[in-house]
Amino acid sequence: MATATIPRTGRMGVTLDPALLIPVVGAGVLIYLAVLPLLMLFIGSFQAEVAPREFVYTLKNYQAAYASQYTYSTFVNSLIFATGSAGLTFFLGTLLAWLTERTNVPLRGIFVPIAVVPLILPGVLESIAWIFLLSPKFGYLNVALMTLFGLDSPPFNVFSLPGMIWVHSVGQVPLAFLLMVAAFKSMDPSLEESAMMSGAATWQTFRRITLRLLMPTAASVLLILFVRTLESFETPALIGIPARIYVYTSEIYLAFNEYPPDYGRGGALAVGLLLLSAVGVWMYTRATKEGKKFQTVTGKAFRPRQFDLGPWRWAGFAFLMTYFVFVVLLPFLVLFWASFLPFFATPGWDALDKLSLDNYRYLYGFRPFWDALQNSIVLATLTATVAMVLTSLVAWIVYKSRLPGSWILDFLAFVPITIPGIVMGMALILLYVAFPIPIYGTIWVLMIAYVTRYIPYGMRAASGSILQIHSELEEAASASGASWWETFKRVTLPLLRPGLVAGWIYICIVSFREFSTSVLLATGESRVLSILLFTMFEQGQVTVVAAIGMCMIATLLTIVAVFYKLTGKIGIQT
Amino acid sequence: MIEINSLTKVYQEGDSAGVRAVNDISFTVDEGRFYTLLGPSGCGKTTTLRCIAGLEKANGGEIVVAGNKVFSAKDGTFVPAYRRPIGMVFQSYAIWPHMTVFENVAFPLRVGKQRVSNSDVKSKVKNALGQVELDGYEDRMATQLSGGQQQRLALARALVREPKVLLLDEPLSNLDAKLRERMRFELRELQRRLRITTLYVTHDQIEALSMSNVIAVMNSGVIVQEGPPREVYLQPKTKFVANFIGSTNQLSGQVVKIEGDGIGSVRTEDGEISCNVLEGLSVGSKVVVVIRPESIYLNQQKPAAAANILEGKIGAAMFLGEYVDCTVELGKNMLQTHQRYTTQVRRGDPVWVELPAGECMALPAE
Numbered sequence: 001m002a003t004a005t006i007p008r009t010g011r012m013g014v015t016l017d018p019a020l021l022i023p024v025v026g027a028g029v030l031i032y033l034a035v036l037p038l039l040m041l042f043i044g045s046f047q048a049e050v051a052p053r054e055f056v057y058t059l060k061n062y063q064a065a066y067a068s069q070y071t072y073s074t075f076v077n078s079l080i081f082a083t084g085s086a087g088l089t090f091f092l093g094t095l096l097a098w099l100t101e102r103t104n105v106p107l108r109g110i111f112v113p114i115a116v117v118p119l120i121l122p123g124v125l126e127s128i129a130w131i132f133l134l135s136p137k138f139g140y141l142n143v144a145l146m147t148l149f150g151l152d153s154p155p156f157n158v159f160s161l162p163g164m165i166w167v168h169s170v171g172q173v174p175l176a177f178l179l180m181v182a183a184f185k186s187m188d189p190s191l192e193e194s195a196m197m198s199g200a201a202t203w204q205t206f207r208r209i210t211l212r213l214l215m216p217t218a219a220s221v222l223l224i225l226f227v228r229t230l231e232s233f234e235t236p237a238l239i240g241i242p243a244r245i246y247v248y249t250s251e252i253y254l255a256f257n258e259y260p261p262d263y264g265r266g267g268a269l270a271v272g273l274l275l276l277s278a279v280g281v282w283m284y285t286r287a288t289k290e291g292k293k294f295q296t297v298t299g300k301a302f303r304p305r306q307f308d309l310g311p312w313r314w315a316g317f318a319f320l321m322t323y324f325v326f327v328v329l330l331p332f333l334v335l336f337w338a339s340f341l342p343f344f345a346t347p348g349w350d351a352l353d354k355l356s357l358d359n360y361r362y363l364y365g366f367r368p369f370w371d372a373l374q375n376s377i378v379l380a381t382l383t384a385t386v387a388m389v390l391t392s393l394v395a396w397i398v399y400k401s402r403l404p405g406s407w408i409l410d411f412l413a414f415v416p417i418t419i420p421g422i423v424m425g426m427a428l429i430l431l432y433v434a435f436p437i438p439i440y441g442t443i444w445v446l447m448i449a450y451v452t453r454y455i456p457y458g459m460r461a462a463s464g465s466i467l468q469i470h471s472e473l474e475e476a477a478s479a480s481g482a483s484w485w486e487t488f489k490r491v492t493l494p495l496l497r498p499g500l501v502a503g504w505i506y507i508c509i510v511s512f513r514e515f516s517t518s519v520l521l522a523t524g525e526s527r528v529l530s531i532l533l534f535t536m537f538e539q540g541q542v543t544v545v546a547a548i549g550m551c552m553i554a555t556l557l558t559i560v561a562v563f564y565k566l567t568g569k570i571g572i573q574t
Numbered sequence: 575m576i577e578i579n580s581l582t583k584v585y586q587e588g589d590s591a592g593v594r595a596v597n598d599i600s601f602t603v604d605e606g607r608f609y610t611l612l613g614p615s616g617c618g619k620t621t622t623l624r625c626i627a628g629l630e631k632a633n634g635g636e637i638v639v640a641g642n643k644v645f646s647a648k649d650g651t652f653v654p655a656y657r658r659p660i661g662m663v664f665q666s667y668a669i670w671p672h673m674t675v676f677e678n679v680a681f682p683l684r685v686g687k688q689r690v691s692n693s694d695v696k697s698k699v700k701n702a703l704g705q706v707e708l709d710g711y712e713d714r715m716a717t718q719l720s721g722g723q724q725q726r727l728a729l730a731r732a733l734v735r736e737p738k739v740l741l742l743d744e745p746l747s748n749l750d751a752k753l754r755e756r757m758r759f760e761l762r763e764l765q766r767r768l769r770i771t772t773l774y775v776t777h778d779q780i781e782a783l784s785m786s787n788v789i790a791v792m793n794s795g796v797i798v799q800e801g802p803p804r805e806v807y808l809q810p811k812t813k814f815v816a817n818f819i820g821s822t823n824q825l826s827g828q829v830v831k832i833e834g835d836g837i838g839s840v841r842t843e844d845g846e847i848s849c850n851v852l853e854g855l856s857v858g859s860k861v862v863v864v865i866r867p868e869s870i871y872l873n874q875q876k877p878a879a880a881a882n883i884l885e886g887k888i889g890a891a892m893f894l895g896e897y898v899d900c901t902v903e904l905g906k907n908m909l910q911t912h913q914r915y916t917t918q919v920r921r922g923d924p925v926w927v928e929l930p931a932g933e934c935m936a937l938p939a940e
Contacts, residue, residue: 191668191670193664194731196629196654196656197655197660197662197741198681198682198735199682199735200685201686204685208681208685212670213672
């Protein structure tokens, strides 16, 4: 195998020795990015003191982390938060996907893009918006319900575990929705039809065929949601900490924020979270493989079978409308409204007089805002560029060169998917406090963290486009007389470009809204927008925060618009 | 066994008038017959089948299966798919990937109204699998079977409930050529053995011709010709049928003479041809004369008889093994002919083409 494929790279114009060197360098970079921090984290969790001259082994960090009076409650809270969120998100996402894909609910087509809109709302803002809506003291929805029904006490309290579950879930629904839409779309409707032709009634068909076929996908979606909730820090920070409901991510953050910071305990907690997340990801990959076994038929386009809901379709429509108004629209509206207020007040005629552009005027002259905006934009574009260059190189080695041992690269590039953002932050602190490379406290350490975390996303985009290029396409070019360079320039690159651009934009967006890694690493002059939001919200400048949020959303929308413009221009619509 | 009266199915797209996928068609399939709906994709054949199965609800007409009215637009009857005495095989086979071979076949016995005892399920499944020669595969996962085996499995599953009617929706189109040929034969043998009323949908003329008792050729939602395979092939009634089934030469011209018994003469640009003339045509009608490539004889010497002989020269000759595909340039037209594999001609050779009058058909030009 190996000997048969090496000449291929030779023919592509790369001589043998550099071709062997590239994977080694690639592996080195990946080890530096993904493995070294984890190693340092592991060592640090057994370290007696912070950054001492020599290593002193101790177990007291683990004792502090896992044998304290809070151990049990943190574990239970994390479990309830992750399970509850995964369950609720899955339920909402599946219901939305099913109603829009497989039923005859009126106007279902327009709800497909609407369901994805919340993706543009960063997690920090999602939490802030829901605090505006559901806070027991001043939440708009609470106030509205109390006056409407003459209640004595607010019906909702966002500062609770159910509140955390709700806020985190509605932010994750688009992901579950997209995954389930894909699952419904890839299902051959004749599998259900053949059950009906076998004499199975609608309910029997649904129970014995539809549900059973969806099960592997459902399992993998639930697992990914579970892991992502466990790793998330937005809701635990903004809602959990004020409510004194602590989960693993907030415990790590608090250990770091103590004075002096308890890196040892934080590290020990991070190792535990990492293991939990790794187990989740491992189970997820197994569930996904299981699901692939069920894909029997070719990649043929199906006309999905629509369930006739009869009069119930109006109930479905009512649900979609309610979801649209309360879950998609309201958070945006409340942020928009609050950004024009001098201080947070319930809406009413008297509040109308107070509306002004003062917050925006204030931001205009507010230096930290401009610094943070600049940092965020620079980081997002740099991260996306570095990550895509790195991953296309790695993907090319793994899928095209087929050099011996390239699977190691594939594995190394997958490792970061198991690293929760806050764990990454913790690990990098331990690494760069110990190593005398003066990047701690700069945006470069943030860039390293982002690039590492988003390598798996970049790999997916890059390998997707690389696999799509059949080697015959390149061979046909050389058979037409094109040199290696001409082939690359005129065939390979144009075919790769759409996938790489899509990956670039995606990483750009997630970097721009990143919070859980930045919260440990972004300090002072390296502060980014999401962190500025967080600190100012904690200081109580909530309406200025809303204005920053609007600017952030506007920037994200611009990125997306530019993305559509670019991808529209360059080639290949598949 | 199946009666279709004035069946109409309209697909509504937005506010427009909709697409008439099936437009007022009627036909009857007698008990034990193999009836084929043949036509290009989008002609409405699959929609018709799905209406009979109950997977689509038609907009007009009536469907009677095994003496029971299962659909009627007039009185609103609509028997759901799972209550119709029908077995169906899908183009993609629709084998459930989460079940074993045994469970796939046992499924129809375990759902539905009448309960079947466990021992009966076993013997019936065994019997059904035996009929399609899948004995011994019971415990395999269905996805481990090859394409051909999945196809037989789908057939066993459709038959296990002993339905009155078997519907087959292009069941052979996903198989490779060799396997398709064998399955064609096996499917036909099985149908003849069980004498089960079968409605078959395909776009493949060879499948239709080789397996059917009756073929209905469909185009744009209507049946354009119905009859036994031989008749549909040899006496097409429209240009569409002539073109769709087999390859065909067309010479346009005008009817100049009509004798009794449907025989007449047509003047074409390359000479007068005596041929069968379709009923309803009269002297002066614009027509095309269609003739199959394999019906045409080539003479390398001028023959003595002069009727239906056209002079031309060889355009190209391709040796295809089974026969020689030989084109002849007449004055204005080209003819494609199939000659015996022993034929040896060269480009430019003069030939005299002989068109047997009984195998030429004059059809309306429009």
